[in-house]
Amino acid sequence: xxxxxGGFELQNATVLYGAVAALQDVSLSVASGESVALVGPSGxxxxxxxxxxxxxxxxxxxxxxxxxxxxxELSSGDLRRLRSRIGMVPQDLRLVPNxxxxxxxxxxxxxxxxLWQSARLFLKPAAAELEDVHQLLERVGIADQMYQRVDRLxxxxxxxxxxxxxxxxxxxxxxxxxxxxxxxxxxxxALLELLTSVCAxxxxxxxxxxxxxxxxxxxxxxxxxxxxxxxxxxxxSRDVTDQQLTDLYELEADREL
Amino acid sequence: MSFExxxxxxxxxxxxxxxxxxxxxxxxxxxxxxxxxxxxxxxxWHLRLEPGQLLPGxxxxxxxxxxxxSALRPAWQFExxxxxxxxxxxxxxxxxxxxxxxxxxxxxxxxxxxxGLLLGFLSSFSLMRGRFLRxxxxxxxxxxxxxxSVHELIWAVLLLAAFGLGxxxxxxxxxxxxxxxxxxxxxxxxxxxxxxAADALEMAGASPVQRFVFGILPRALPDMTAYTFYRFECAxxxxxxxxxxxxxxxxxxxxxxxxxxxYGEVWTYLYVLLALILAVDWWSGRLRQELVS
Numbered sequence: 001x002x003x004x005x006g007g008f009e010l011q012n013a014t015v016l017y018g019a020v021a022a023l024q025d026v027s028l029s030v031a032s033g034e035s036v037a038l039v040g041p042s043g044x045x046x047x048x049x050x051x052x053x054x055x056x057x058x059x060x061x062x063x064x065x066x067x068x069x070x071x072x073e074l075s076s077g078d079l080r081r082l083r084s085r086i087g088m089v090p091q092d093l094r095l096v097p098n099x100x101x102x103x104x105x106x107x108x109x110x111x112x113x114x115l116w117q118s119a120r121l122f123l124k125p126a127a128a129e130l131e132d133v134h135q136l137l138e139r140v141g142i143a144d145q146m147y148q149r150v151d152r153l154x155x156x157x158x159x160x161x162x163x164x165x166x167x168x169x170x171x172x173x174x175x176x177x178x179x180x181x182x183x184x185x186x187x188x189x190a191l192l193e194l195l196t197s198v199c200a201x202x203x204x205x206x207x208x209x210x211x212x213x214x215x216x217x218x219x220x221x222x223x224x225x226x227x228x229x230x231x232x233x234x235x236x237s238r239d240v241t242d243q244q245l246t247d248l249y250e251l252e253a254d255r256e257l
Numbered sequence: 258m259s260f261e262x263x264x265x266x267x268x269x270x271x272x273x274x275x276x277x278x279x280x281x282x283x284x285x286x287x288x289x290x291x292x293x294x295x296x297x298x299x300x301x302w303h304l305r306l307e308p309g310q311l312l313p314g315x316x317x318x319x320x321x322x323x324x325x326x327s328a329l330r331p332a333w334q335f336e337x338x339x340x341x342x343x344x345x346x347x348x349x350x351x352x353x354x355x356x357x358x359x360x361x362x363x364x365x366x367x368x369x370x371x372x373g374l375l376l377g378f379l380s381s382f383s384l385m386r387g388r389f390l391r392x393x394x395x396x397x398x399x400x401x402x403x404x405x406s407v408h409e410l411i412w413a414v415l416l417l418a419a420f421g422l423g424x425x426x427x428x429x430x431x432x433x434x435x436x437x438x439x440x441x442x443x444x445x446x447x448x449x450x451x452x453x454a455a456d457a458l459e460m461a462g463a464s465p466v467q468r469f470v471f472g473i474l475p476r477a478l479p480d481m482t483a484y485t486f487y488r489f490e491c492a493x494x495x496x497x498x499x500x501x502x503x504x505x506x507x508x509x510x511x512x513x514x515x516x517x518x519x520y521g522e523v524w525t526y527l528y529v530l531l532a533l534i535l536a537v538d539w540w541s542g543r544l545r546q547e548l549v550s
Contacts, residue, residue: 054460084462094457096475107471111462118467169461 003067003085005032006172006205008053013062015048015229022048024229025062030205035196037216038209040226041249046209047091049226050175053207054086055079067172084111087166089176091209093158097151101142101161104150105133108168136164140194155182160191167198173205181211188212192219213245324520331528332521336514347522350510351529358506359533361424361499362492365431369492370485372432373439376401380444383452384469398444404437409495413502427504431495435488443481450476479548486541490534497530 008030015023023045030036038046051057052064055071064071066082074082087108095104103122106129110118121129137143140160142153150158159182166174176195180188192208196219199206210216216223217237225232225240225248233244313321335347378384379397413430420426447469455472463471500508507526514522 056456056460080462080464082462083460086460088457088460090453090457092453094453096454096472098479099475107458107463108461110458110464110467110471113467115464115466115470118471122471166461 003082003172006067006085006203007032007034007065008173008205008207009063009065010049010052011063011065013052013059013064015045015052015057016060021229023052023059026229026231027062028224028231028234030207032205033199033203034222035199035206035220036208036222036224037220038207038224038226039211039213039216039245039248040232042211044226045229046226047177048229050088050177050207050209053173053175054083054088056088080111084169085172087169087171087174089159089162089166089174089179091177091181093162095150095158095161095165098149100147100149101137101153102130102133102146104161105136105164105168108165109170111169133164133168136167139167139198140164141190156184156187159183163191163195171204173207174199176206176208178209178211180215188215189218196220213248323518324523327520327524330521331524332519333525336519336522337517347525351507351525354500354505354507354510354526355529355533357504358493358496358500358530361427361431361496361504361506362489365428365496366435366485366489366492368428368432369435369439369488372436373443376436376440377443377447380440381447381469382444383448383450383455383473384466386465398441401437401440401444405434405441406437407434409434410498413499417502422503424504427496427499427502427506430499431492435492435495439485439488442484443477446477446480446484447473479545482548483541483545486537486544489541490537493530493533493537 008028010026010028013023013026014021026045026049028049038049040046048057052059053066055064055066055074058072066086069078069082071079071082096107099107102125106121106125109121113121125133134143134146137146140163142157142160142164145153145157145161150161153161159179163176163179166176174195179195180191183191192215195206195208198204208216208220213223217240221237222235223237223240224234225244227248232248233240332347376397379393380401382391382394385391385394409431412433413427416426416430450473452473454476455468458472459465459468496504497507497511500506500510501512503509507530511523511526514520514526
């Protein structure tokens with residue numbers, strides 16, 4: 001599937017889980033090739049927003065447009081083809097623990113293969129495929145773990161397998177939910193640097209949710225602050241004031257008291 | 258979840274009745290245990306069970322003493338002129354019968370495995386997704402339940418009446434209920450496997466079948482393999498018991514020696530059967546370890 005562009009367009013989207021609104025009347029526009037960080041306290045709706053963007057969650061109200069197509073109007077086949085170009089790094093990684101790193105990375109491409117092609121890929125991968133995977137793993141810094149089982153890896157290593165799997169899709173857009181939650185601060189900076197530089201080099205649209213506003217400000221030029229399922233601010237990083245960030249997180253603390 | 262699912266020590270022993278984490282489940286367990294106890298007392302009264310029935314009659318003491326005394330003295334040679342099917346020595350005959358037992362069990366189980374996998378896939382909600390495919394699950398589960406609700410000995414009686422004493426009859430008699438059991442347990446294992454990775458693949462555009470094959474199946478496969486080995490152990494016992502119908506497995510020789518009162522021979526065959534089961538258990542244990550680590 002060739003996509004004319006990789007933009008996202010949310011209009012007045014509301015997501016309810018039972019009676020609880022995870023997102024309320026959220027409108028957001030991300031241009032093709034742009035990098036955006038979603039910040040906010042836990043429970044603010046960052047994950048729900050990311051899940052809207054690849055159709056994992058369907059809004060009760062409002063519309064989601066991806067690459068110019070309204071998700072609600074796509075056939076299941078078209079939705080699958082679109083999803084094969086959207087890389088997603090879930091917060092809980094969602095890898096197959098008893099398969100090798102290489103197999104987990106290769107599984108990112110399933111959406112572009114027939115069942116028989118994918119069976120061959122797993123049983124007897126072509127040399128070119130393995131070379132691709134190796135290069136990707138080198139890029140994320142765990143090439144030496146290529147044939148290790150995923151359940152033998154540290155949290156940070158597994159995190160990078162999930163990133164490699166998403167990149168192996170050759171995506172047009174990349175969504176990452178707290179991609180540095182399980183790595184130490186130095187690694188976190190390096191990993192974000194990697195994500196942003198890969199996306200910049202290849203012109204990918206990147207939407208990342210981050211718990212830490214400091215990291216977000218350092219690595220992203222545009223920040224979207226979420227609070228209680230609503231957008232609190234959406235502006236260039238340099239225009240985001242310390243007061244805005246304090247409000248974003250302090251309100252949550254007050255509510256808990 | 259079925260009690261049959263986890264092989265190993267304590268598999269059948271009320272794993273559902275362990276003290277729960279909540280007081281509520283403890284209360285439920287108490288009610289169930291009480292009801293079972295009452296049912297047992299009623300059943301004993303209904304069957305007119307008396308401990309006195311266990312006292313052997315005249316000669317019974319002697320027979321019991323002879324039989325269990327022979328446990329320490331298994332025979333190394335034929336105890337009478339009966340030579341079975343012409344083997345030169347008892348150990349040779351016991352080993353040959355053991356070999357036949359294994360062959361019957363292995364043939365039955367490989368047939369059962371094919372049937373169990375096919376029926377298991379059809380019974381699995383994680384593969385049979387979608388509005389129409391879901392409709393297949395209920396009939397597939399019903400078929401699996403029908404197959405396994407008839408014991409292999411009853412299948413053997415039915416098939417013997419229909420086809421006579423052919424080796425295929427024994428193989429099919431075991432394969433039918435085992436296919437049903439494997440299908441049920443396989444489907445449970447596939448449906449209980451964590452589906453988080455499968456969902457991630459779906460979000461990357463994988464088809465429902467790809468989602469299952471690469472996201473679910475790899476996680477269920479170690480359990481499925483271990484369970485198949487456990488069923489192989491069961492198949493060995495079933496195959497031995499089918500010897501009572503005249504198939505040349507260990508059961509045939511056990512019955513023959515027992516009827517001739519050659520208790521030493523009976524124990525020889527029983528020990529060989531025990532060794533077989535232990536060997537399979539050891540083998541499956543090693544394989545399981547390899548799969549898990």
